[in-house]
Amino acid sequence: MKINFLPHIKSVSAELKSGINRILPAKNKLDCFEYSYNFLKYEKCANLAEIHQFAALNFPNTFLSIISTSDGNRILRTMCRLHNMTRGQINFPPRIETYKCKNQKYSGEYGEGVISLNTSYNIESTLAHEIAHYNHELMSKNYARMGKLSEMQAEEVTDFSIFNEFRHDLANLKLIKRTLDGYASSSPCEFVACTFEALANGRILPQEIWELYKKYEGPFADMLKPFFAK
Numbered sequence: 001m002k003i004n005f006l007p008h009i010k011s012v013s014a015e016l017k018s019g020i021n022r023i024l025p026a027k028n029k030l031d032c033f034e035y036s037y038n039f040l041k042y043e044k045c046a047n048l049a050e051i052h053q054f055a056a057l058n059f060p061n062t063f064l065s066i067i068s069t070s071d072g073n074r075i076l077r078t079m080c081r082l083h084n085m086t087r088g089q090i091n092f093p094p095r096i097e098t099y100k101c102k103n104q105k106y107s108g109e110y111g112e113g114v115i116s117l118n119t120s121y122n123i124e125s126t127l128a129h130e131i132a133h134y135n136h137e138l139m140s141k142n143y144a145r146m147g148k149l150s151e152m153q154a155e156e157v158t159d160f161s162i163f164n165e166f167r168h169d170l171a172n173l174k175l176i177k178r179t180l181d182g183y184a185s186s187s188p189c190e191f192v193a194c195t196f197e198a199l200a201n202g203r204i205l206p207q208e209i210w211e212l213y214k215k216y217e218g219p220f221a222d223m224l225k226p227f228f229a230k
Helices: 005-024 049-060 069-085 123-139 151-155 159-167 168-178 188-200 207-215 221-227
Strands: 063-065 094-097 108-111 116-119
Touching: 049 063, 049 069, 069 094, 069 123, 069 188, 108 123, 116 123, 123 188, 159 168, 159 188, 168 207, 188 207, 188 221, 207 221
Parallel strands: 063 094, 094 116
Antiparallel strands: 108 116
């Protein structure tokens, strides 16, 4: 008896092709680097159980303490974007949590390995901003000397040389305010975080901003250079 395997082969081929398309992006979606095997394509989760399953599989070192499935989707989508943007090199904190506060002045904060996000604000932008702080601190030996003046004084930092150089460079401060915003000009740390946040939101920034980002030891500066305008 002859068995026709053709339908089964076609079915397996279709499933394989579908799986590959879920893992790898279309060629015309390639940005500034070649995607590798660890490219993460996020698909919307239906409930908190799926959120935690996806996080455990792809970000096992980060615990999510979140209010809703919507929060989780926004967080994981952003984490996948940052993972891909840095070719899987980004460091995520041990814990990311959400809370609700009507005062949008408090968008979020990072401290002691925990990122807290106000759900009344833009979670995606705030998360990218705080993860930039987290990686900047991990990767720069000068991070403590790049904060806002009040923060350094609270931490009893006595060397303000990097902060003073940054704040006295009026031409670059003007460029930063024009390109990013006034908050980015408040300290080297905030400049780095605001720059990373802008890149995560898909903005193309001028090369002069990249040069400052590298100067102040922004995380993955060389890797991110292609995302800046030539």
